[in-house]
Amino acid sequence: MNRKTFIKQASVASLAIGLTPSLSSCMLKKQKIAKIGLGLFTAPRLFQEDVEKGIATLAELGIQEFETYGPYTFSDARNHASWKALTPQLGFDISGFLGLSLNEFQTLLKKYNISVPSMHTDLYTLEGSMGKLAEAANTVGANYVVLPAIPEAERATLDDYKRIAERFNAIGAAAKKEGIAFAYHNHGYGLVPNEQGIKPVDLIFDGTDPNLVFLEMDIFWTVAGRANPVELIQKHSGRYKMFHIKDMRELTYFEGEGSNASEWMALFPKLVSAGSGVMPIDEIVQTATAHGAEHFFIEHDFAPDPVENIGSAARYLESLKW
Numbered sequence: 001m002n003r004k005t006f007i008k009q010a011s012v013a014s015l016a017i018g019l020t021p022s023l024s025s026c027m028l029k030k031q032k033i034a035k036i037g038l039g040l041f042t043a044p045r046l047f048q049e050d051v052e053k054g055i056a057t058l059a060e061l062g063i064q065e066f067e068t069y070g071p072y073t074f075s076d077a078r079n080h081a082s083w084k085a086l087t088p089q090l091g092f093d094i095s096g097f098l099g100l101s102l103n104e105f106q107t108l109l110k111k112y113n114i115s116v117p118s119m120h121t122d123l124y125t126l127e128g129s130m131g132k133l134a135e136a137a138n139t140v141g142a143n144y145v146v147l148p149a150i151p152e153a154e155r156a157t158l159d160d161y162k163r164i165a166e167r168f169n170a171i172g173a174a175a176k177k178e179g180i181a182f183a184y185h186n187h188g189y190g191l192v193p194n195e196q197g198i199k200p201v202d203l204i205f206d207g208t209d210p211n212l213v214f215l216e217m218d219i220f221w222t223v224a225g226r227a228n229p230v231e232l233i234q235k236h237s238g239r240y241k242m243f244h245i246k247d248m249r250e251l252t253y254f255e256g257e258g259s260n261a262s263e264w265m266a267l268f269p270k271l272v273s274a275g276s277g278v279m280p281i282d283e284i285v286q287t288a289t290a291h292g293a294e295h296f297f298i299e300h301d302f303a304p305d306p307v308e309n310i311g312s313a314a315r316y317l318e319s320l321k322w
Helices: 003-009 025-030 051-060 077-090 102-111 123-128 130-140 158-177 200-207 219-224 229-235 261-266 281-290 306-319
Strands: 036-039 065-068 115-120 144-147 181-185 213-218 240-245 295-298
Touching (some): 123 130, 130 144, 144 240, 219 240
Parallel strands (some): 144 181
């Protein structure tokens, strides 16, 4: 399947034509991604034996930004427990600052000229340990603390989604007081209308303060959840500050609603290096840039060949010009 077919089948024909009104011909010639980022969950095995060697390898591939993932030493006990239960399936247990102290981690980042603008964490740490989280974020230079997923038990009903919106506003206000910002990263759930015609995720988008709650789009999960990335970016202009860049071997949807880790992991075999699949990444990135995006992180869960997969994606993103 080529990209033209993908766009038609995914009902995102507006990707190509929707860009013209918002971008001048001058901008089309000049804009491109300034720094290539990487979600560290893509490459944990590179750090298992030698953290510095892993960082050096990624720097050589052109990676200039990292997005870390929890748990961290200060993370909520529930996050540590869920991580411990999940690691046998993952095949690795490294997280946080890659087993280093924050100062050691910072030293290596400076050595290889890599910044950390974003840190993934969990809901309960965001609500209960914002002070410690913000201290780490400010130390490492992260502007954003990000929730990668809402626990399944916390989003069982529409009322849960309404409560989550209220909790997100409180988290965003607490983050702002600490000099950082809060963002929510989507998976596949909540993106399609229910029996009443309500998209659960709209309860979050509409119920949160855009000055307190920002967004990070995972373009793979968005499409797998039957949503249109460009339409979401345009509808919520200025809120999507970060993007996870992934690609699909062929157009793929969740069998269910993309509600849990087993459904997410079932689609990992469909992942391919950015630029080698059917996702119209160039159009998505162009639209995102025009609507306030700040960071683009390569992500390839369970990458079969991390060095090749990340390197190929980085070269593709570096080539994007418009």
